Amino acid sequence: MRKTLAPYLLIAPSLLFLAVLFLVPLVQTIRLAFRAGQAWSLGNFARMANDLNFSDAVLNTFRIVLIVVPLQLLLAIGMSLMLRHIRRGRDLVLWIWSIPLGISDLAAGLVWLAILNDRGYLNSALFDLGLISAPHSYLTYETPAALLGAIVLAELWRATAIVLVVLVAGLQLVPKEYAEAASVFGASPWQIFRRVTLPLLRPSIQTALILRTVLAFEMFAIVLALGGRNMPVLVSEAYNWQYANQDYGVAAAYAVVVMLLSLAATLVYLRVLRTPPEQLA
Amino acid sequence: MAEIVIDGIRKAFGAVVALERVELRVADGEFLALLGPSGCGKTTLLRVIAGLESQSEGRVLIGGRDVSRLPPRARGLAMVFQNYAVFPHMTVRDNVAFGLRMAGAEAARTDRQVRRASELLHIEPYLDRYPSQLSGGQRQRVAVARALAVEPSVLLMDEPLSNLDALLRLEMRAELKSVLRAAGTTTIYVTHDQTEAMGLADRIAVLQDGRIQQLDRPATIYSHPATRFVGGFVGSPPMNFLELAAAGGAVRLGALTFPAPADGPIVLGLRGEDIEEVTAGAGFPLAVLVVEPMGSHTLVTGQVAGHRMRVVLPSERLPAPGEDIHLRPLPGRLRWMDAASGAAINPPNP
Amino acid sequence: MTLRRGIFLSGVATLCAWTLVPIWLIALGAVGGRAAVDSWPKSFWPGSASFATLGSFLAIDGVWTATLTSLEVAVLCMIFSILLGAPAGYALARYSFRGATAYRLLILLTRAFPVGILALPLTVSFIRLGLYDTPVGVALIHAALALPFAVLVSASLFQGIPRELEEAAWVFGCSRPRAFLRVVVPLALPGIAATAIFAFVISWNEVFAASVLTVRHRTLTAYLLAVLSESPLHVQFAGGLMLIVPSVVFIFLVRKHLFSMWGIANR
Numbered sequence: 001m002r003k004t005l006a007p008y009l010l011i012a013p014s015l016l017f018l019a020v021l022f023l024v025p026l027v028q029t030i031r032l033a034f035r036a037g038q039a040w041s042l043g044n045f046a047r048m049a050n051d052l053n054f055s056d057a058v059l060n061t062f063r064i065v066l067i068v069v070p071l072q073l074l075l076a077i078g079m080s081l082m083l084r085h086i087r088r089g090r091d092l093v094l095w096i097w098s099i100p101l102g103i104s105d106l107a108a109g110l111v112w113l114a115i116l117n118d119r120g121y122l123n124s125a126l127f128d129l130g131l132i133s134a135p136h137s138y139l140t141y142e143t144p145a146a147l148l149g150a151i152v153l154a155e156l157w158r159a160t161a162i163v164l165v166v167l168v169a170g171l172q173l174v175p176k177e178y179a180e181a182a183s184v185f186g187a188s189p190w191q192i193f194r195r196v197t198l199p200l201l202r203p204s205i206q207t208a209l210i211l212r213t214v215l216a217f218e219m220f221a222i223v224l225a226l227g228g229r230n231m232p233v234l235v236s237e238a239y240n241w242q243y244a245n246q247d248y249g250v251a252a253a254y255a256v257v258v259m260l261l262s263l264a265a266t267l268v269y270l271r272v273l274r275t276p277p278e279q280l281a
Numbered sequence: 282m283a284e285i286v287i288d289g290i291r292k293a294f295g296a297v298v299a300l301e302r303v304e305l306r307v308a309d310g311e312f313l314a315l316l317g318p319s320g321c322g323k324t325t326l327l328r329v330i331a332g333l334e335s336q337s338e339g340r341v342l343i344g345g346r347d348v349s350r351l352p353p354r355a356r357g358l359a360m361v362f363q364n365y366a367v368f369p370h371m372t373v374r375d376n377v378a379f380g381l382r383m384a385g386a387e388a389a390r391t392d393r394q395v396r397r398a399s400e401l402l403h404i405e406p407y408l409d410r411y412p413s414q415l416s417g418g419q420r421q422r423v424a425v426a427r428a429l430a431v432e433p434s435v436l437l438m439d440e441p442l443s444n445l446d447a448l449l450r451l452e453m454r455a456e457l458k459s460v461l462r463a464a465g466t467t468t469i470y471v472t473h474d475q476t477e478a479m480g481l482a483d484r485i486a487v488l489q490d491g492r493i494q495q496l497d498r499p500a501t502i503y504s505h506p507a508t509r510f511v512g513g514f515v516g517s518p519p520m521n522f523l524e525l526a527a528a529g530g531a532v533r534l535g536a537l538t539f540p541a542p543a544d545g546p547i548v549l550g551l552r553g554e555d556i557e558e559v560t561a562g563a564g565f566p567l568a569v570l571v572v573e574p575m576g577s578h579t580l581v582t583g584q585v586a587g588h589r590m591r592v593v594l595p596s597e598r599l600p601a602p603g604e605d606i607h608l609r610p611l612p613g614r615l616r617w618m619d620a621a622s623g624a625a626i627n628p629p630n631p
Numbered sequence: 632m633t634l635r636r637g638i639f640l641s642g643v644a645t646l647c648a649w650t651l652v653p654i655w656l657i658a659l660g661a662v663g664g665r666a667a668v669d670s671w672p673k674s675f676w677p678g679s680a681s682f683a684t685l686g687s688f689l690a691i692d693g694v695w696t697a698t699l700t701s702l703e704v705a706v707l708c709m710i711f712s713i714l715l716g717a718p719a720g721y722a723l724a725r726y727s728f729r730g731a732t733a734y735r736l737l738i739l740l741t742r743a744f745p746v747g748i749l750a751l752p753l754t755v756s757f758i759r760l761g762l763y764d765t766p767v768g769v770a771l772i773h774a775a776l777a778l779p780f781a782v783l784v785s786a787s788l789f790q791g792i793p794r795e796l797e798e799a800a801w802v803f804g805c806s807r808p809r810a811f812l813r814v815v816v817p818l819a820l821p822g823i824a825a826t827a828i829f830a831f832v833i834s835w836n837e838v839f840a841a842s843v844l845t846v847r848h849r850t851l852t853a854y855l856l857a858v859l860s861e862s863p864l865h866v867q868f869a870g871g872l873m874l875i876v877p878s879v880v881f882i883f884l885v886r887k888h889l890f891s892m893w894g895i896a897n898r
Binding site: 175177178180181182183184185186187188191196199200202275276277278279280 | 332353356360364368369380427
Binding site: 026029094098120128169 | 745
């Protein structure tokens with residue numbers, strides 16, 4: 001009797017906790033989004049969609065996710081492969097590369113604000129090199145492309161580390177004999193990567209992409225720090241409706257949109273990057 | 282055509298020397314076993330030959346071609362790994378065809394050679410399965426088939442049987458021998474299991490601390506170990522060593538006197554089965570400590586002149602612990618070794 | 632050294648610089664004070680570097696309290712997630728029970744949702760419960776973020792400790808709880824500590840939930856976000872540096888466990 005009850009007693013607190021702080025707010029958010037007063041309604045979604053910033057927010061969010069996530073994946077794959085060829089100081093390099101893992105999107109936004117503001121370090125460097133004669137603005141309403149570039153840079157800087165760490169952890173699970181066997185049987189470095197390493201890394205790539213994409217949809221402080229309200233994204237709009245406008249319904253509607261996008265992205269990754277169980281090592 | 286020459290290979294990992302100027306020549310079509318305890322450098326030597334590890338000094342020549350600076354893929358060899366390294370994301374067929382595809386072989390040839398290799402290793406029924414759906418023994422066969430499918434001139438095997446259970450290991454050993462004999466491939470086979478090395482190899486190189494201690498035919502290694510280490514490592518039970526003192530060109534043991542090649546402290550080596558039981562007073566006494574009936578023979582551990590000794594007696598003979606038995610070495614089976622260096626004093630002269 | 636090796640190593644160095652230089656630059660902005668922020672063109676070395684700016688940053692009304700609140704929230708989050716997560720991890724590792732798969736699925740499901748955003752509806756219920764604008768309230772939602780991670784990692788930590796060790800302790804007369812305390816806990820402790828530190832960092836860095844659930848007792852992130860448009864740049868940079876430094880130190884502390892933790896969280 002004791003034997004069968006113990007595991008349930010052990011998981012019960014965490015289960016209760018997640019029920020109260022994950023499942024309940026999840027249901028509440030959906031409820032809040034679809035309620036107007038006492039009745040069910042799509043009013044919040046209509047107000048959200050009719051808002052001036054809505055289409056910009058959707059577009060910007062997608063722009064950022066679609067640019068940042070693939071670039072991060074490529075960069076992280078490259079970095080993880082480079083790590084395998086470092087002979088000395090590998091641990092130091094690995095630590096340096098994973099530092100941004102501990103940096104919040106707000107802090108990252110402030111870091112790049114220091115670099116990219118009108119009198120920032122980028123302009124100073126360009127001036128020192130004689131490339132510009134006066135400060136250049138990157139983060140204003142008039143320079144949306146530069147602002148987007150700044151956000152992409154800051155996101156690449158901050159969040160490539162998480163992809164890298166997941167991939168390096170994944171590579172550690174792949175015995176090096178596979179690559180060795182491939183090289184003995186005549187595969188070139190590119191063929192080893194393409195035919196052996198990449199397929200074996202697929203589960204890690206899947207995890208990294210899910211984590212990263214969900215986090216990218218959630219990102220907003222970096223945008224606020226760099227561009228203020230010049231470049232709205234979905235979550236910054238949710239924040240504004242909740243905080244500035246005190247309209248919880250529309251904020252919840254935004255939250256529902258973000259959740260649906262995250263869920264959809266996760267499902268797509270689960271499906272497209274599925275590894276059949278018989279092909280697992 | 283695919284003779285392998287190891288020319289003064291030295292390998293150091295930082296301050297640790299794994300291989301100390303190894304010289305080795307493997308004839309075309311020969312099956313050579315690299316035998317030694319773990320950490321002796323045998324796997325490192327194999328990996329240097331494969332190009333997976335770069336030597337600190339020396340050259341590797343395969344078929345007369347210096348491959349020392351070439352990457353593994355350009356050395357024209359095949360390898361079977363200890364944990365098989367059969368690609369989990371490819372079917373058995375794709376695994377076996379891997380080497381041929383990398384070499385850009387045309388489809389017809391690939392098909393033919395894949396079929397031939399899988400027939401040889403009896404894996405045709407599993408060609409469309411994934412490795413995770415196979416047993417350890419079957420995966421092992423896939424690894425060997427993958428190596429043979431490229432029809433290599435040189436085959437390297439790194440403890441290929443060590444992950445199999447005892448029965449399967451015995452079965453695969455016999456099968457490997459016949460398959461490789463038929464293929465006529467030059468083979469270097471790394472193992473720590475002396476029975477595997479004895480059973481499979483044309484010649485055995487025994488390694489210790491990065492040096493080749495002895496390189497010879499299995500029978501010679503067994504009967505004329507070049508050093509005390511080789512005698513103790515090869516054979517089960519290992520060779521017995523009695524540290525004795527020779528005076529006036531002779532050594533006394535019980536009622537027996539043997540002519541010794543040198544005076545002073547000397548080591549007498551004697552295989553456990555190279556004795557016969559005699560009546561009291563006609564040999565030396567062994568105080569029996571442990572008796573292990575093995576079915577085919579009886580293994581007796583006892584004490585003589587302050588030394589442990591293990592001898593092999595016929596299975597029907599079961600002395601009791603505490604009893605004294607009397608033994609005499611068979612003629613011509615005594616081996617003498619230098620007490621300090623452990624080197625054989627009368628080098629094998631078969 | 633070959634040319635290829637040279638190119639490779641300069642690539643590695645470039646990527647290291649790409650990570651480190653921006654941190655150096657915000658540190659310059661943070662210690663340089665108003666004068667440095669307004670100067671043009673900027674120097675890439677600290678001129679009259681002083682920690683006076685950082686000091687005056689801490690002296691700004693609210694900053695120091697916000698920092699303390701952040702600490703309090705992060706420590707609470709750490710405690711919640713380990714206290715709740717480690718037992719669940721032990722259950723997953725040592726027992727096979729009905730519902731284990733469903734439980735695992737729930738844990739993984741949290742990954743598909745931006746959990747921080749779920750703080751939105753909690754505002755109302757937290758006000759009702761008296762948790763709104765309190766460190767405990769924020770720590771609760773942060774623990775919801777960190778808990779799934781803690782469960783998965785500790786499950787795998789416990790799995791990595793051979794059951795035989797525990798069984799040996801039972802055979803030699805330990806009760807089950809005592810065997811757990813004497814054998815399992817000491818072996819799992821370094822990994823658990825790393826997980827706890829990670830929970831701390833998750834909380835320390837979280838912006839959205841902290842901003843939504845506080846007004847007066849803000850965490851450092853919430854404070855900085857709220858004053859973003861009105862405070863001078865050097866104050867913002869000082870705040871950014873304040874956010875970065877502890878995280879970097881903590882990542883350094885757990886660096887050995889980083890990859891095994893994520894390797895685990897992968898499955």
